[in-house]
Amino acid sequence: MAAPTREQQVEWYRQMVLIREFEEACYHLYAQKRITGVYLHLYSGHEAVGVGAVAAMERGKDHIITAYRDHGVGLAVGVEAKYLMSEMMGRRDGVSGGKGGSMHLASREHNFWGGYAIVGGHLPLATGIALANQYNQTGGVVISFIGDGATNNGYFHESLNLSGVWKLPVVWIIENNLYGMGTEIIRSAGNPILHKRAAGYGVRDMERVDGQNILAMHAAVKEAIEYARTEGPVLIEAMTYRYYGHGVSDKQYDTRLADELAQWKAEKDPIHLFRSKLVGRYKNIELELNRLDDDAKKQVAEAVEFAEASPLPRTMDELLSNIYVD
Amino acid sequence: MATKNLPMREALRKALMEEMHRDQRVFIMGQEVGYWQGTHRVTRGFIEEFGEKRVRDTPISEMAIGGAAVGAAMAGLRPIAEFMTINFAFLALDAIVNHAAKIHYMFDGMFKVPLVFRAASGWGDQATASHSHAPEPIFAHFPGLYVGCPATAGDAYGMLKTSIRDDNPVLFSESIALYAKPGPVPDDDNYLIPVGKADIKRPGRHVSLITYARGLEWSLLAAKELEKDGIDCEVVDLRWLRPLDTALVFESFKKTGRAVIVEESLPFYSFGSELAAQIQEHCFDYMDAPIKRVSSLDVPLPYSRHIELMALPNAEKVVAAVKEIL
Ligand SMILES: Cc1ncc(C[n+]2csc(CCOP(=O)(O)OP(=O)(O)O)c2C)c(N)n1
Numbered sequence: 001m002a003a004p005t006r007e008q009q010v011e012w013y014r015q016m017v018l019i020r021e022f023e024e025a026c027y028h029l030y031a032q033k034r035i036t037g038v039y040l041h042l043y044s045g046h047e048a049v050g051v052g053a054v055a056a057m058e059r060g061k062d063h064i065i066t067a068y069r070d071h072g073v074g075l076a077v078g079v080e081a082k083y084l085m086s087e088m089m090g091r092r093d094g095v096s097g098g099k100g101g102s103m104h105l106a107s108r109e110h111n112f113w114g115g116y117a118i119v120g121g122h123l124p125l126a127t128g129i130a131l132a133n134q135y136n137q138t139g140g141v142v143i144s145f146i147g148d149g150a151t152n153n154g155y156f157h158e159s160l161n162l163s164g165v166w167k168l169p170v171v172w173i174i175e176n177n178l179y180g181m182g183t184e185i186i187r188s189a190g191n192p193i194l195h196k197r198a199a200g201y202g203v204r205d206m207e208r209v210d211g212q213n214i215l216a217m218h219a220a221v222k223e224a225i226e227y228a229r230t231e232g233p234v235l236i237e238a239m240t241y242r243y244y245g246h247g248v249s250d251k252q253y254d255t256r257l258a259d260e261l262a263q264w265k266a267e268k269d270p271i272h273l274f275r276s277k278l279v280g281r282y283k284n285i286e287l288e289l290n291r292l293d294d295d296a297k298k299q300v301a302e303a304v305e306f307a308e309a310s311p312l313p314r315t316m317d318e319l320l321s322n323i324y325v326d
Numbered sequence: 327m328a329t330k331n332l333p334m335r336e337a338l339r340k341a342l343m344e345e346m347h348r349d350q351r352v353f354i355m356g357q358e359v360g361y362w363q364g365t366h367r368v369t370r371g372f373i374e375e376f377g378e379k380r381v382r383d384t385p386i387s388e389m390a391i392g393g394a395a396v397g398a399a400m401a402g403l404r405p406i407a408e409f410m411t412i413n414f415a416f417l418a419l420d421a422i423v424n425h426a427a428k429i430h431y432m433f434d435g436m437f438k439v440p441l442v443f444r445a446a447s448g449w450g451d452q453a454t455a456s457h458s459h460a461p462e463p464i465f466a467h468f469p470g471l472y473v474g475c476p477a478t479a480g481d482a483y484g485m486l487k488t489s490i491r492d493d494n495p496v497l498f499s500e501s502i503a504l505y506a507k508p509g510p511v512p513d514d515d516n517y518l519i520p521v522g523k524a525d526i527k528r529p530g531r532h533v534s535l536i537t538y539a540r541g542l543e544w545s546l547l548a549a550k551e552l553e554k555d556g557i558d559c560e561v562v563d564l565r566w567l568r569p570l571d572t573a574l575v576f577e578s579f580k581k582t583g584r585a586v587i588v589e590e591s592l593p594f595y596s597f598g599s600e601l602a603a604q605i606q607e608h609c610f611d612y613m614d615a616p617i618k619r620v621s622s623l624d625v626p627l628p629y630s631r632h633i634e635l636m637a638l639p640n641a642e643k644v645v646a647a648v649k650e651i652l
């Protein structure tokens with residue numbers, strides 16, 4: 001595999017800081033009640049996983065689906081921040097017209113099949129999307145993210161097995177951030193080495209990947225996609241960490257896990273690590289990266305402004321539209 | 327009877343705590359019931375009080391939670407299985423309806439299934455379609471299962487105790503919106519509200535408002551409002567959807583000759599349709615007006631807040647329905 005170019009890497013950096021800015025904005029907007037509701041799960045800390053995986057996709061051909069921690073995937077596949085932010089705020093210009101909210105972002109044109117809020121619920125959907133690709137001989141591969149906690153529900157087992165039986169073109173990526181809500185993986189998995197489950201289903205086991213290292217993520221997913229395209233399903237376990245606890249309902253994470261969190265931020269922050277690597281490798285790149293940092297801030301500020309100016313749905317027609325296909 | 331004013335959450339907690347002390351066979355399992363202190367804080371302090379043997383954090387495995395509760399109950403324990411929200415009980419629907427509800431019958435009385443499925447229920451606060459259900463009538467559809475839906479702290483206390491002590495499986499629904507709502511709770515360890523016993527929460531002469539769970543609040547508010555116009559509402563709180571206290575409903579209807587059925591769930595094949603059918607069948611000679619139903623609109627709930635509220639029942643809608651038939 002050819003090494004990623006400087007240009008590619010700069011683009012990945014851009015996506016990662018954009019995600020970080022977007023999530024920080026969501027966090028503050030929620031505190032200010034400008035984003036309302038009960039569910040908001042931020043992707044901060046996971047950036048290298050999402051961006052690395054998306055970078056390995058063949059755009060226009062491959063597909064991606066995830067759970068409710070979905071903002072990062074939306075941005076990485078290239079949905080404009082303003083349409084995602086509008087969805088956070090339940091606006092008409094939101095990607096799902098304000099009906100779906102933070103947990104249900106999607107973009108048909110980007111082959112982003114959505115975020116889903118029932119744990120594990122999207123895994124058989126990934127199986128089905130992969131089946132459609134196999135059936136129609138598109139050559140397309142589906143990337144499906146999976147929470148570590150989600151590996152313990154029936155959907156996971158049934159979906160992986162079916163993908164193994166039918167040799168479907170799926171890359172299953174466990175985003176192992178060590179917790180499902182407040183439960184550490186060691187208290188919820190009989191065998192906490194999650195990637196080993198692949199063996200039981202005839203899915204290729206690509207083992208653990210450092211999810212804080214975007215280059216490692218990209219390389220692993222690239223290889224996985226190539227394999228899946230011709231041979232069948234693959235499982236990767238990406239090791240990562242969530243910076244804002246489970247979600248806005250999680251009021252205790254920063255006290256409960258203060259030391260652990262501080263350590264991850266100090267030693268394993270995916271953006272910081274990548275930035276140092278780029279600065280070490282490429283002369284004069286720092287100015288360019290600084291500019292991307294500023295651009296991300298600006299873009300998110302504009303997205304917020306756009307979203308707040310977008311109207312809220314208010315009519316009975318809007319409420320009742322799209323229950324059925326007309 | 328001496329009472330203490332407690333939020334429903336604390337009333338439930340007190341009932342659970344007392345019943346676990348009373349009977350060593352009773353234990354609780356579910357997601358985040360232990361170290362996280364319960365998603366809704368109903369089991370706050372339980373892990374410290376009873377230890378890991380009797381307060382069991384589970385993986386995100388609804389099928390196994392539901393089915394393991396059935397097996398443990400058959401084998402002599404008295405499980406309380408908690409679904410973090412009732413939306414996730416759908417994943418365990420088979421364990422609940424095909425096993426819990428049917429085993430006593432299918433084996434002609436050989437096995438008992440004394441368990442309680444507790445589930446936090448209801449919509450609101452932009453939880454979005456997949457997380458916005460009050461589906462108690464679905465569970466009440468199946469013979470062999472009891473369904474309890476308390477509307478007040480005192481009822482929650484007495485009904486949960488009864489559910490734990492009863493030898494039949496009970497689906498016990500706790501409205502998330504009512505957890506914080508205070509009310510008098512009897513100071514009596516043996517305060518039991520019989521299964522299937524409804525309660526008149528407000529006597530009246532002109533119209534019967536028949537309801538359960540959150541509907542009680544809207545009905546009482548509406549009754550207060552209508553009082554200003556000299557309309558005297560009787561508010562019947564069913565408390566249990568199964569068994570259904572039709573005797574009390576008929577008695578009330580025969581007095582008033584008019585009914586508005588108030589429910590938080592969806593209108594199709596609903597609590598309202600069942601009750602309306604029963605009333606016309608048994609009280610036809612007493613009917614002075616068509617029976618009205620106030621429920622959610624027939625639509626999946628959207629995220630965006632104005633259209634979400636539009637879809638939901640409230641006291642004004644109850645007032646309007648009453649005025650239509652008077
Ligand atoms: C079937 C189901 N059960 C429970 C929940 C509640 N819930 C939402 S997220 C979550 C934790 C999931 O953890 P994990 O899969 O590790 O994903 P993460 O949040 O860490 O990204 C739980 C228990 C749910 N949404 N769906």
Ligand SMILES: [Mg+2]
Binds near residue numbers: 147148149176177
């Ligand atoms: Mg996790």
